[in-house]
Amino acid sequence: MRIIKYIVAVMVLLLPFTVNAFGEEVKQETSPAAKQAPEQHEHSMGTEKRAVAVIGADGVQHVEITGGEYFYDPNYIVVKVNVPVELKVKKTSGYVPHDIVVKAPDAGIDFKTDIGSKDPAIIKFTPTKVGKYPMYCDKKLLFFKSHRERGMDGMIEVVE
Numbered sequence: 001m002r003i004i005k006y007i008v009a010v011m012v013l014l015l016p017f018t019v020n021a022f023g024e025e026v027k028q029e030t031s032p033a034a035k036q037a038p039e040q041h042e043h044s045m046g047t048e049k050r051a052v053a054v055i056g057a058d059g060v061q062h063v064e065i066t067g068g069e070y071f072y073d074p075n076y077i078v079v080k081v082n083v084p085v086e087l088k089v090k091k092t093s094g095y096v097p098h099d100i101v102v103k104a105p106d107a108g109i110d111f112k113t114d115i116g117s118k119d120p121a122i123i124k125f126t127p128t129k130v131g132k133y134p135m136y137c138d139k140k141l142l143f144f145k146s147h148r149e150r151g152m153d154g155m156i157e158v159v160e
């Protein structure tokens with residue numbers, strides 16, 4: 001009987017460590033910042049960080065974006081219609097994989113690209129239709145909320 005009690009005791013002691021296997025994700029979920037975000041903003045993109053693309057000497061609209069847990073900065077990109085766009089998207093350091101997705105083929109914008117912290121992803125397109133097109137990270141871990149729901153959500157607005 002003593003050995004069984006011993007085994008039970010060891011299992012109880014180890015339980016927190018097994019539960020913690022996804023500790024990083026769980027902590028993010030319960031951190032005060034993560035809880036406050038939905039109260040401050042109705043949209044999962046959180047605080048709007050707007051960037052209006054400037055047309056460079058090369059005739060291309062350049063925009064740099066950083067993605068991480070769980071945001072894009074900027075998260076609201078304004079570009080002109082029928083002018084080429086080049087997005088340079090990099091990831092913050094850390095092991096959580098992220099990507100950036102916009103599915104608006106009717107507007108000439110259709111990409112899904114993984115982003116890295118060392119080599120930024122270069123995404124080129126020419127928007128052909130005025131409108132607002134969601135951009136988001138489509139990564140999701142098991143039963144946790146998607147990165148998009150957690151804030152990796154934004155918008156590309158194409159204007160005249």
Ligand SMILES: [Cu+2]
Pocket residue numbers: 097098099137138139147152
């Ligand atoms: Cu992500």
